Amino acid sequence: MQPRVSPVPVPDRPEPVVERPAAPPIGPTGVAYPGARRPDRSRWLDVGGLDLAVYEWGDPDAPVIVLAHGGFDFAGTFDVFAPLLADGGWRCVSFDARGHGSSDHAVLYSWAADLRDIVRVLDEVSPQRPVVLLGHSKGGGVSLDLAHAQPHRLSHLVNLDGLPSRNNWPDLADHDRTKMLHGEITGWLDHRRAVADKQRRPGTRRELAERRRLMNPRMDLAWLEYLVGVGAVEHADGWRWRIDPSLRLGGFGPWRPEWSMQRLPGIGVPFLGVLGLELEVMGWGTLPEDVEPNLPPVAEFHALEGVGHFVHIEQPASIAELVLSFLDRHPVPS
């Protein structure tokens, strides 16, 4: 091993000193929202040096559902949906992915790292018994990989609008595709050059809610203002989203959506898939005909008209009912 050079000060912007609470905050958000209930318990979980914020709703002795949120979300986006599952007799466990919500910001982010982090949550939550894993959006896509990497960890897999299948730029001529990709890459590199000094832009609750509405155009402002109280923190100059400022929407890379879809036919546990058919900026645009031929042997699939990407936020009661009735029909083996 090469000796490491002793640390030399670089002109880094000092990290603001924020005293970490003993557990991730689950107190009142300052704004009520119908049906929203903050978690019953929270704790920090060390996943190989990073602390993730873990939250639970429901009876701690009940069977476990682990909920994995999507990119740019956080566990608090389950504040209406998870209590419905908990009230249905389940111990609902969710967590803020690295860089999201109250979890630590990391130097690096990747699909593989997210996959590893979920496994470490499962290690802690249910080291012996398989659990129900429910993933929304990217959380659903990563869960498909988990179901192949460690199938013994799962009793059921629920996927809420997290089935990537759309091919990128299907109708573009090669030279247009090259120009588009170039714009994405240089835009991302320019962002990376500036990111060391970046902070999330401060604002009022309403301003943050309105900004988030660009990603969540079908969400009502009252819900988004509620989320500010969960996923943002108030500083002297206003509220700022907690999410790591180095994270950026969009992206590029070698990953192909169809690679996720190719995981679907091999799922060996009961599978419930739900698509919201209203196109949204955060969704995949996956069509039912992309999914149906790939469904595994034991599967239920619902493609919902008039619902967007955030199916469990737009229709929490009916999606919770779908999940609970699916679990009733496919009981956990004793």
Added chain:
Amino acid sequence: MSPEPVWLRHGKARLALHRLREGHGRPLLLLHGLGERTPGAVPAYVAGWPGPIHGLDLTGHGDSTVPVGGGYTAEILMGDVDAAIAHLGSATVLGRGLGAYLALLIGGARPEAVRGVVLTDGPGLVGGGIRPSSPNIVTVTDATGRSPDPYALAELSRDVRPPDYAVEYVRQTMHGSALEHPIAVCALVRPEWLAAVVAEPGVVVCPLDEALARFATVT
């Protein structure tokens, strides 16, 4: 090698850019292979370069930051190289192994600032193939900040490199570079991504000394 590197910032990482040789003219930027670090002196195989020579320790390697918890991708390391390009202004980039793949990426992403890329053999040249294998969970229990980061070794030997993705960077290079032949492949080993690169019009296959001589003369 100058004892104290120039420290660059890329996000939360601090990167060591080593000055292997001072000089005038366009710099040569060396990118090491997977698990390597910038050599302590100018390697003999680039001694003929007429200008200054620098070497970048990638994230998780050499004297650069070893992050907690892994999460490596070739694209984020391209951002490391971009930080060095931003500092140097313009450079010819020579990569070994993983560094060769990164040289290809940065050449396509910054075709005006990167004046020629040279792709050579070395650790991490092959990557993880052209499509994902069965997923597995890479965990490291003793990654206590040591360099090279075991997560880098594990994750960057599995990163997927589809040939058509690599070709996109060739096309961007050809589209944006002022050089007629901005990519020189000197590697003998030809994983599928590199075979696809070599098959593209304008890519030159030649010995290393010839590649360096070619790029040393362009303005």
